Amino acid sequence: MNILGRVWVFVLVLAAAAAIALAIRQPDFRWSTGSVMIGDLLREPAKYDGRSVRVTGIVADRMGIMGFGGFRLRDPLNGDEIAVVVPGGGMPDKGSAILVSGKFRQAFAIGKVSGAMIIRDR
Structure with a gap:
């Protein structure tokens, strides 16, 4: 195999590795069975x-105090939290x-501004 052939093989292997790494790093959460976006x-x-x-x-931020806690859950596809x-x-x-x-709760709605949360099951 000449040098040009080796370069092409190297490029193809590198591209395949990058595609696999991206797929593992950010899976498509839309396809999780029974889940809501x-x-x-x-x-x-x-x-x-x-x-x-x-x-x-993806767990974005977390906080806890005296046995209670919470975190922000982020959709890696569009950034919704x-x-x-x-x-x-x-x-x-x-x-x-x-x-x-968990149980979804609409915490408040004032005009077009609203807040929501999920109370996680144990």
Whole structure:
């Protein structure tokens, strides 16, 4: 094999490795079985209020105090975020890709501004 052939093989292997790394780093959370997109919850909070939901995403930030905690869950595809309340602790690491099951609550709605959260199941 000449030098040009070796370069092409190297480029193809490098491209394949990059594609695999991207697929592993940011999986398509839309295809998680039975889950709802974070954006759907935020666009139609009244439809989901009080219902049990499953949502996938990346843990953005977290905080806890005296046995209570919470974190922001981010959709890596479009950046939508929702607050997740964790009663009794046991929070995931920042940057973790997780599936959250819990009860969706529309916290408030004032005009076009609204807040929503998921109270995580134990």
